[in-house]
Amino acid sequence: MDTNSPVAEPVDERQQPARRADKQGKGPRRSDAERKSKADAPPEQDASPEESGASQDKRRNLFGSIRRHPFVTGAILLVVLLVAAGVVLWWLNARNYEWTDDAFIDARTVTVGAEIAGRITDVAVTDNQPVEAGAVLLRIDDSDYQASLKQAEAGVVAARAGITDVQAQTVAQNAKIDAAQKQVAQAEAALEFAKAEDKRNRELLAKGTATQQQAEQAASTLRQDQAALDTAMANAEAAKSQLAVLQAQGKSAEAKLQQAQATEDQARTTLTRTTIVAPVAGRATNITAAKGTYAQPGQVLMMFVPKDVWIRANFKETQLDLMRPGQPVDIAIDAYPDKTFHGRVDSVQAGSGTAFSLLPAENATGNFVKVVQRVPVKIVFDQPPDAYLGPGMSVVPTVKVR
Structure with a gap:
């Protein structure tokens, strides 16, 4: 066999009739335009017999391996199904919760x-x-404040003594008023007798049975008794007016007592401080x-940090649709990774955090870029935590909203 002879190429039987027709001149005549368009068109890249055969071999090998290892294939399909089911279940469960890592322990220090x-x-x-x-x-x-308190207490004692003195003077003045009133009554009685005696002596003098001296003596006695009555009445009025002065002094003494008591209370309060x-x-x-x-x-x-602490969680405003007070919360604290605390939503702040900041955002001026806002949510513990918690410690709360 001659090795230098050319190897015959395989001929596709479907192309042989067309080739024979072309050789015999029996094929359809093509126009120049058709020949030009066919010449300009890119050549069709049909898959070579080697490539088609390789793809068929791969499919045969795949199906063959599946037929040879049915249990492995079934296990792989089962794992895929379980993973898909797990993803679906995880999504169905995760949609019931809202969480954030922008949360901290808070307290009213x-x-x-x-x-x-x-x-x-x-x-x-x-x-x-x-x-x-x-x-x-x-x-x-407290030495200075103890002295101030003692001084205030002495002022209270002096004020009370002043009130007692005024009260005693008032009692004595009332007695003077009674004596003056009795003197007035006595003078009135003497005046009535002097009037009667003066009238009788004047009648006797007119009849000639009394002397002029007796008549003048009776008239003089009448004038003296009248003067005595006027004096007694003046003394009674003076005694009554003095009683009004003592009453005013009593009110002043009571005011001084109240002032002294206020000073004492202030001194005692200052001492307690x-x-x-x-x-x-x-x-x-x-x-x-x-x-x-x-x-x-x-x-x-x-x-001073009180024991009463809570959580300030800054949720996105898009997470608040289903969040309500009273919903349960699982609390993870970074300082205690092995512990899970439980609480509940107490309240949602009426406004975003930026609305109450020192310099709130003013979106009515300049260019506006929409940013999802954070809204503080107060979360309280169901029971006082059995761990040391201080303001500012990082927390990750998870709220069950469904």
């Missing part, structure tokens, strides 16, 4: 400061020490006070 001026004599707590409500936090020197106590149960922190330091009114001496 108390600023403990001095209300009076004085030197600090004792600091009864240390940093982060837990204390109960009413426990002593620190003391300020020398001892600063915890307003509620919690922890003392950020203590700046030290023994011997001179405190000024309004000076911050320490911060």
Whole structure:
């Protein structure tokens, strides 16, 4: 066999009739336009017999492997179905919850400061020490305030003594008024007798049975008794007017007593401010006070964190459609990754966080870019947590909204 002879190429039987027709000149005649368009058209890239055969071999191998390993194929299909079912179930369950990692522990921290001026004599707590409500936090020197209280108490005693003196004077003046009124009555009786005696003597003098001297003596006695009555009445009026003066002094003494009592109460209140106590149960922190330091009114001496804490969760406004107060919440705290706390939605703030910021957004000026706003939601614990929690600690709450 000659190795240099050309190898015959395989001929497609479907093309042989057309080739024979072309050779015999029996094929359809083509116009010049058809020949040109066919010449310009890109050649068809039919799959070669080798490629078609390779694809058929792959399909045969795939189906063959499936027939050879039916259990593996079934397991793969089962895993795919289970994964799809798991994804569907996860989505159906996840749509019932809303969560955010923009959440923190919050509390109403108390600023403990001095209300009076004085030197600090004792600091009864240390940093982060837990204390109960009413426990002593620190003391300020109270010697000056003790003296002020004693002075105020003495003023109250003096005011009460003044009231007692006025009351005694009033009693004595009432007795004087009674005596003056009796003198008036006595003078009136003497005046009536003198009038009768003067009338009788004048009648006797007219009849000639009495002397002129007797008549003049009776008239003089009448004038004296009249003067005595006028004097008694004047004394009675003076005594009554003095009673009005004493009544005014009594009111002034009562006012002085009230003023002295107010001064005493103020001094006692100021004295109590020398001892600063915890307003509620919690922890003392950020203590700046030290023994011997001179405190000024309004000076911050320490911060106080109450035990009552909650969660401030800043949800997107698009997450609030189904969120309502009372819905259960699962709380994950970054500081305690192995614990899950439970709570409930307490309230939703009436407005976004930016609306209450120092410089709220003003969208009516300049270019506007819509940004999803955050709305603070208050979440409270069902039970006081058995862990140390402080303001600012990171939390991830998950609210069940359906």
